[in-house]
Amino acid sequence: MPSLSRPLSLGRRLRNLCFMGLCALAAILVLAPLGAIFGYLVYKGTGSINWAFLTHTPRPVGEAGGGMANAIVGSMIVLGIGSMIGVPLGIGSGIYMAEFGGSRYVNVVRFTADVLNGVPSIVVGIAVYALVVLPQQHFSALSGGVALGIMMIPTIARTTEEMLLMVPNTIREAALGLGIPQWRATLQVTLRTASKGVITGAMLAFARVAGETAPLLFTAFGNQFWSLKPDQPIAALPIQIFAYAISPFDEWHRQAWAGALILIVLIVVAVAAVRVVTSRGNMVNNA
Amino acid sequence: MGVGIEVKDLNAWFGKAQVLKEINIKVGANAVTAVIGPSGCGKSTFIRCLNRMHETNPEARLTGTVQVGDINVYEAGTDAVDVRRRIGMVFQKPNPFPTMSIYDNVSAGLRLNGYHKRRELDVVVEHSLRMAALWDEVKDVLKKKSGASLSGGQQQRLCIARALAVQPDLLLMDEPCSALDPISTGKIEELIFQLKAEYTVVIVTHNMQQAARVADHTGFFLMGKLIEYDKTEKIFTTPSDKRTEDYITGRFG
Numbered sequence: 001m002p003s004l005s006r007p008l009s010l011g012r013r014l015r016n017l018c019f020m021g022l023c024a025l026a027a028i029l030v031l032a033p034l035g036a037i038f039g040y041l042v043y044k045g046t047g048s049i050n051w052a053f054l055t056h057t058p059r060p061v062g063e064a065g066g067g068m069a070n071a072i073v074g075s076m077i078v079l080g081i082g083s084m085i086g087v088p089l090g091i092g093s094g095i096y097m098a099e100f101g102g103s104r105y106v107n108v109v110r111f112t113a114d115v116l117n118g119v120p121s122i123v124v125g126i127a128v129y130a131l132v133v134l135p136q137q138h139f140s141a142l143s144g145g146v147a148l149g150i151m152m153i154p155t156i157a158r159t160t161e162e163m164l165l166m167v168p169n170t171i172r173e174a175a176l177g178l179g180i181p182q183w184r185a186t187l188q189v190t191l192r193t194a195s196k197g198v199i200t201g202a203m204l205a206f207a208r209v210a211g212e213t214a215p216l217l218f219t220a221f222g223n224q225f226w227s228l229k230p231d232q233p234i235a236a237l238p239i240q241i242f243a244y245a246i247s248p249f250d251e252w253h254r255q256a257w258a259g260a261l262i263l264i265v266l267i268v269v270a271v272a273a274v275r276v277v278t279s280r281g282n283m284v285n286n287a
Numbered sequence: 288m289g290v291g292i293e294v295k296d297l298n299a300w301f302g303k304a305q306v307l308k309e310i311n312i313k314v315g316a317n318a319v320t321a322v323i324g325p326s327g328c329g330k331s332t333f334i335r336c337l338n339r340m341h342e343t344n345p346e347a348r349l350t351g352t353v354q355v356g357d358i359n360v361y362e363a364g365t366d367a368v369d370v371r372r373r374i375g376m377v378f379q380k381p382n383p384f385p386t387m388s389i390y391d392n393v394s395a396g397l398r399l400n401g402y403h404k405r406r407e408l409d410v411v412v413e414h415s416l417r418m419a420a421l422w423d424e425v426k427d428v429l430k431k432k433s434g435a436s437l438s439g440g441q442q443q444r445l446c447i448a449r450a451l452a453v454q455p456d457l458l459l460m461d462e463p464c465s466a467l468d469p470i471s472t473g474k475i476e477e478l479i480f481q482l483k484a485e486y487t488v489v490i491v492t493h494n495m496q497q498a499a500r501v502a503d504h505t506g507f508f509l510m511g512k513l514i515e516y517d518k519t520e521k522i523f524t525t526p527s528d529k530r531t532e533d534y535i536t537g538r539f540g
Contacts, residue, residue, distance in 0.1 A: 170382040178396035179372025
């Protein structure tokens with residue numbers, strides 16, 4: 001009987017090594033752009049980040065100093081409005097697709113979500129411009145939020161659906177068998193069981209739209225001063241970065257880099273914070 | 288206190304396939320009734336008809352009447368949610384809620400029906416876990432450990448505790464031991480025996496020794512029909528139908 005513990009042949013060890021090497025290389029190639037972008041942003045942006053950058057509004061051309069405080073806060077407001085629209089609608093339609101699969105409208109909803117996912121962001125911007133900005137007669141934070149919210153819906157809806165479909169049917173039966181009404185069983189048992197994945201989907205959608213510029217150009221529009229009013233034009237980091245980056249001034253270029261770095265840090269912080277907050281109260285299997 | 292069950296002319300379908308044919312049966316209160324029969328004979332469908340879990344399958348259909356205690360289960364005005372609240376069910380595979388602690392699992396039926404009095408919940412949780420013979424094993428980790436972190440046998444006892452916590456009149460068990468080892472099975476059988484002081488229990492089982500050990504009455508199902516229903520002793524010693532005899536002696540099934 002051949003021994004199973006005999007040393008591996010040289011050929012096999014080589015092939016093994018070669019394959020491991022390829023896998024490692026692929027992993028590095030995937031991570032490299034992220035590392036490069038982040039590293040370059042830190043290199044270019046850190047120098048211009050100071051207290052004034054975080055607390056002041058932009059100065060006129062030629063004047064030194066000034067910052068992006070209004071754009072940072074503006075981005076948060078627009079993203080907040082967007083999330084208030086996109087998260088409930090996305091999760092709601094995800095639940096509809098996963099839990100009411102018997103209905104023939106499900107395929108219509110799923111198809112619509114997939115098409116919406118493929119609509120270029122500038123087109124969403126134009127649509128919101130026509131539907132919200134024109135009737136309102138002016139640009140507004142609200143319309144920016146609507147544009148971002150619409151863009152969040154398909155990602156959240158499809159991940160919610162996928163995650164709910166992964167919850168075993170036995171869990172639904174357990175809840176129904178206890179005499180829990182269907183709606184409560186769906187929200188507090190099925191959705192809760194899938195919450196980790198659903199939150200990941202919502203965060204992905206959030207991070208994706210946080211950097212969107214095109215739909216904000218003719219909705220939120222941007223401005224150069226403090227504004228917290230949802231019915232008025234509002235500054236947002238991507239617009240500000242865009243405006244500064246294409247300007248001819250070195251000072252503005254440096255601020256654009258700093259703004260980009262702040263945007264990425266904000267996204268990372270928001271995603272991490274949501275994860276920490278929502279993981280409370282939920283049990284990990286072996287905790 | 289347990290309640291009796293009376294089933295009349297029960298027929299059930301999945302799509303076009305008829306899985307139960309003209310079932311008539313009366314089950315006494317505070318007794319354990321076993322339902323045996325080969326795979327696909329309709330045993331599980333039968334008990335799922337008792338608490339209206341059958342209809343959770345969109346293909347499902349049924350005719351006939353089911354009376355459980357004072358509830359006419361399929362009467363027009365009866366709410367399926369109310370029926371399930373009063374008829375507990377334990378499933379074949381242990382299915383604790385994975386994201387909830389042991390405490391939250393046991394109290395889920397009450398909490399998710401809007402019942403939140405902390406101190407009373409504590410009492411119910413302890414009582415239910417004691418009834419399910421799980422209290423001593425988990426009392427120190429009630430809120431620290433997830434229901435899914437327990438062993439298979441413990442999970443099934445947790446599911447029994449969860450079903451008992453809503454204080455049902457009737458407990459349905461769908462092959463509760465089929466995924467468990469003999470020691471856990473023994474614990475659950477002992478438990479079933481004690482439960483009949485307070486509950487009526489209907490248990491589906493593939494294991495005929497189990498039926499013989501725990502049940503007062505046994506019903507034998509074959510191809511959607513109730514072939515024979517009698518005292519367990521009679522079924523296993525002197526069955527009146529040839530098919531019952533063939534099945535329990537292992538000639539088929």
